[in-house]
Amino acid sequence: MLRAARLLTRQRPRKAQTRAQHLLVLLRHGQSEWNASKRFTGWVDVDLTEQGREEATHAGIMLKRHGFEFDEAHTSLLKRAVRTLWSALHCCDQHWIPVRRSWRLNERHYGALTGMSKQEVKDQMGEELLQKFRRGFDKKPIGMRPDHPFWTGRDRRYQHLGPNALPTGESLRMCQERVLPYWVDNIVPAMRRGKRVLVAAHNNTLRCLVQHMDNIAIENIRDFEIPTGIPLIYRLSDEMEPIGASTASARSRRTVSARPL
Amino acid sequence: MLRAARLLTRQRPRKAQTRAQHLLVLLRHGQSEWNASKRFTGWVDVDLTEQGREEATHAGIMLKRHGFEFDEAHTSLLKRAVRTLWSALHCCDQHWIPVRRSWRLNERHYGALTGMSKQEVKDQMGEELLQKFRRGFDKKPIGMRPDHPFWTGRDRRYQHLGPNALPTGESLRMCQERVLPYWVDNIVPAMRRGKRVLVAAHNNTLRCLVQHMDNIAIENIRDFEIPTGIPLIYRLSDEMEPIGASTASARSRRTVSARPL
Amino acid sequence: MLRAARLLTRQRPRKAQTRAQHLLVLLRHGQSEWNASKRFTGWVDVDLTEQGREEATHAGIMLKRHGFEFDEAHTSLLKRAVRTLWSALHCCDQHWIPVRRSWRLNERHYGALTGMSKQEVKDQMGEELLQKFRRGFDKKPIGMRPDHPFWTGRDRRYQHLGPNALPTGESLRMCQERVLPYWVDNIVPAMRRGKRVLVAAHNNTLRCLVQHMDNIAIENIRDFEIPTGIPLIYRLSDEMEPIGASTASARSRRTVSARPL
Amino acid sequence: MLRAARLLTRQRPRKAQTRAQHLLVLLRHGQSEWNASKRFTGWVDVDLTEQGREEATHAGIMLKRHGFEFDEAHTSLLKRAVRTLWSALHCCDQHWIPVRRSWRLNERHYGALTGMSKQEVKDQMGEELLQKFRRGFDKKPIGMRPDHPFWTGRDRRYQHLGPNALPTGESLRMCQERVLPYWVDNIVPAMRRGKRVLVAAHNNTLRCLVQHMDNIAIENIRDFEIPTGIPLIYRLSDEMEPIGASTASARSRRTVSARPL
Numbered sequence A, B, C, D: 001m002l003r004a005a006r007l008l009t010r011q012r013p014r015k016a017q018t019r020a021q022h023l024l025v026l027l028r029h030g031q032s033e034w035n036a037s038k039r040f041t042g043w044v045d046v047d048l049t050e051q052g053r054e055e056a057t058h059a060g061i062m063l064k065r066h067g068f069e070f071d072e073a074h075t076s077l078l079k080r081a082v083r084t085l086w087s088a089l090h091c092c093d094q095h096w097i098p099v100r101r102s103w104r105l106n107e108r109h110y111g112a113l114t115g116m117s118k119q120e121v122k123d124q125m126g127e128e129l130l131q132k133f134r135r136g137f138d139k140k141p142i143g144m145r146p147d148h149p150f151w152t153g154r155d156r157r158y159q160h161l162g163p164n165a166l167p168t169g170e171s172l173r174m175c176q177e178r179v180l181p182y183w184v185d186n187i188v189p190a191m192r193r194g195k196r197v198l199v200a201a202h203n204n205t206l207r208c209l210v211q212h213m214d215n216i217a218i219e220n221i222r223d224f225e226i227p228t229g230i231p232l233i234y235r236l237s238d239e240m241e242p243i244g245a246s247t248a249s250a251r252s253r254r255t256v257s258a259r260p261l
C-alpha cells in the first residue's frame, strides 16, 4: 500500500511558487477493527485498533516534525476518523484549533454489503463484482433496509437531517456527490480566507476529494488508495489546483499531486 | 398567473394534524426588470420593478394579516430576492429575524442565453427548444464564457467559492443538484429544531424545492409556475412530507400541496 | 449637530500608512419617531420617520460615491437600525453581504425613563439629573418593571437569551459592558480576517465603541454625539487603534479619529 | 476535596419537575502537571498528568453508566480541558457531538503569579495575600508583562482577538466578567433550544458559572471547589435557575445545587 502511494506521487520539479499557495492536508483514519477483519464498514461506527491508534499518532508526529501549523480541522461523525484527528492534533500540539464534524465526510455507505467480509462477497457474488463494488465509480450496492443490523436510520447523530437525506447505499459517484458540497461550501472558502486546513476522514471520501482536485480520469481511480495514517500534503493555487501537479491530460493521469509525508 | 396557482392547489380535506408540523413559506421575488422585458435573467443582478416591489409588499401584508411568525429567513445573493425578503419582513414587522444568504438559492444559471429575450431565442432556436430550455428538466443551455457581457466569474460576491465551483449554465436538474444541499444542510435542520422558516428566492430555485418536497414526476414539472409575490405555505411532517398532500402516485401528480395565501 | 461632528473630527495629517489598515464604518440610524418627539427610546422598536429614511438613503449614496466596499455588516434587533442598514446597502448596491443582528448592538436601555419625553424628565427630576442620565457614564436609570408599558421581557426576539440576561435599565458604562463582548468576539476578529465591516446601530451603542477605540476620557464623552445618517469612517491598525488619531493624552482627548463622510 | 464537594451538595428533596428541565454538566479538567506541583497555571498550556487522564476517563465512564446523552460540548483553548473533554466523550461514546472552543472558558489569568508555586507566593507575600489572590473575589494579581516567560501575547491561538482583548491578570470578578458573555450568548441559548450541554473547563471558570447559577454570596465563594474529573449535574428551569436548589437567601447560601455523579 505505502509503496503504491509513494509510486503514485513521484516528486515533481516544483514550479516557481509565485501564485498564492493554500495548504490542505488529507489524513485517512488509522486501521479500524473492520479494516483488520476486511469487512465492509461504511457508516458503522467501529473503533480504531491498537495499530490504528499508532498510525494516527505517527501521522501527528510527522506533522509536528515537519512544522505543520493548521487553522482549522474537518472530520466525519465516525469515531475512527474523530479519534485519528484527536491523536494527530495531540501529537502536533494543536488541540485548540476549531474542529468541524459533518456527515458529508462519512465513509462511503456500502448499503446491504455493510458488515459482510470482502471474502463473503467474493464467494457469493464473485471477484469481479466485488472489485466493481469497491473501486468502480458507478456500481451502487443493494440498498440497506431498516431491518439491517447496522441500519443508520435511528442513529441520534443524524436526526437533524431527517430520514430521506440519509444514504442507504452509495456508488463512489453518489458518495462524491454528497462529499463535494462540503468541499465547495466549507473547505475551499476556508482556504481562500487564508486558513490552513487538516481533513481527517475515510478512504473513499478522500479518494473523492483527490479525484476532484487532481482531475483524475474515472477509469484511473481504481489505481490509487489513500494510505492509512500518512498525511497527504496538497499545495493548491487560488483556483484550487494542485501546484506542481503534472499537466498531462486527465485521461492518462494516474498520479496524485499530493506528497505523502 | 394567480388563477393558475389557485388551480394548482385545490384545497384538500385537512387530515387530523397529530404529527409534528413544520412551517415553511416559499416566496418568489416580485416582478424584476427583465421579467417585465421577458429576458433570461439567471444570475444577473437586476432589480425589482415598481410592480415587483408592490408584489413583495403585498406578500408581507398577507403574511401579517394571517399572523405568520418566522424564526429565520433564507434568500439568495441577488437583490431581487433580498429586496423582496426585506419588504416582506418590514410588512409583517419581523425585521429582526436572522437572515442567511446563499449562492445555492440563486436563480437557475441560463448560461449563454442570459440577457437574450425569450422572443430572440424563439426566433433563433424555435419555440420547442425555447420550452425545452425553460421547462425541460435536463436541457442544459450553452455555457457562458468569460467574454459574455454578464460573466459572473469576477463578481466579488462569489470570490469565497473559487472559480470552478460556479455554474456557467444549468439544466433544471443541475440547478436542483446545487439547491438541494442547502435544503438538506440548512433548511431541514432548522425546521427540525422547531424553527419556522421563510425562503425568498426565484422561480426555478423554488420549483426545484417544490418538486423535491411534493415528489412531482419530472414530466409534470412543466405545468406549474411559482406565482410572484404570493407566499406558498407548506406544513410539513417530521419526515419533511407535506401534510394533507394527496397520496396519488407521484407519476400523475400535478398538484402542489402548498396553499397560496 | 453636523457642525459639531465636523468640529469633532478635524482632519489630521495622515501618517504614512505602512501598517495594516482595517476599515470600520459606523452608521447611526436615521431620525426615529421618538427622536423627533424627544422621548427616551432605548429598546422600544419605534420606526424611522420620513426624514430618518432619507438620512439612511443619503448615507448609502455617500458610501457609494466614495467607492466603499464591505464584506459584512452588523446591526441590532431594532428596526430603526435594521432599516437604516437596508437603505445603506441598497444605495451602495451591496444587498448580498452577510448581515449579523445582535441584541448587544441594541440602543442603551433607559429603564423606567423609557417612553418619557426629555421635557417630562426635566420637569420631574431637573435638568441636571436629565443630563446625568443622558450623558453621565455611571448614572443608572430606575429599572423597568414587568408592568411597564414597554416591558421587553415577553418579546419573542429575546427569548433565546432567557429573562435574567436582559437589562432593565443601563448606565452608559453598563451599556458598554454589554456591547464590548460583541466588539471583541465578532467585529475585531472579522477585521483581523481582512473583512471590511459596516456597523449600523444607535447613538449610545456607537458612543461606547468610539469611546473604546479612541480611548476618550470618561468626562469627555459628554461632548460628542454620533450624527444621524452620516457614516463615520475608521481606519484601524492591527492593534485596532485608529490610524492618524492624535496621540494627545487620553485625558484631554476630545477628538474622534473617525472622519465623517 | 471530594468530601467537601459532597458536603456541599447534600441531596435536596426533588420538587415535582413539571417545569421545563435543561441539562447542564460541568466537568473540571483532570489533575494537570502544575496542579500536581501546586504552581499557578492560568493560561499556560500545561498537560494532564497520568492521574489527570484517569480522572477524565473516570468522569466519562460515570456519564456512560448513568446514561447521559449530550447534544453539544464547550471547552477552552487549553489542552488540559480539551483532552479531558476528549476522554469523557470517548468513554461515553459521543465523539460525534459538535465541540466549540473559546478563550472565554480559559482558566483565570493569574498575571505575574503565573508559574510561581503557591509556596513561593506564601513565602514572599504571606498566607493571607495568597488566599486573597486565590479565593478573594476582587483581588487582582500584578499584571503579566511581555517579558514574562509565559507571556501569552504572541500565542497564535489568540491572534484573532488582537492584543488589547487579552487579559494580563484577572481577579475572580474580572474572570467572571469575561466568562459570562459566553454563558449568555452560547450556553443558555443552546439549552433553551433543547440542547443538553457538557462544559469541560477549569476550576475558577466553573466557579464563576456556579456562583452565577446558584447566586452564591461573594463571601461564600471561598468555601467551594470544583472537584477534578467529577461531573457536576445541573438541572435548570427555563429561567436558568437550578431546579431543587434551596431557596435560602443568597447571602447565607453555601450550597451548590449541582449533584456530583
Ligand SMILES: O=C(O)[C@H](O)COP(=O)(O)O
Pocket (backbone or CB within 6 Å): A039, A040, A041, A042, A043, A107, A108, A110, A134, A202, A203, A204
Ligand atoms: O468502509 C470500509 O469498508 C472501508 O473504510 C473502505 O473500504 P474499502 O476497502 O472498499 O476502501
Ligand SMILES: O=C(O)[C@H](O)COP(=O)(O)O
Pocket (backbone or CB within 6 Å): B039, B040, B041, B042, B043, B107, B108, B110, B134, B202, B203, B204
Ligand atoms: O431567470 C429568469 O429569467 C427568470 O427568473 C426565470 O425565468 P423563467 O421565466 O424561465 O422561469
Ligand SMILES: O=C(O)[C@H](O)COP(=O)(O)O
Pocket (backbone or CB within 6 Å): C039, C040, C041, C042, C043, C107, C108, C110, C134, C202, C203, C204
Ligand atoms: O434611545 C434613545 O432615546 C435615543 O436613541 C438616544 O437617546 P439620547 O438622545 O439620550 O442619545
Ligand SMILES: O=C(O)[C@H](O)COP(=O)(O)O
Pocket (backbone or CB within 6 Å): D039, D040, D041, D042, D043, D107, D108, D110, D134, D202, D203, D204
Ligand atoms: O490556574 C491554576 O493555577 C489552577 O487551575 C487553579 O488554581 P487554584 O488552585 O487557585 O484554583
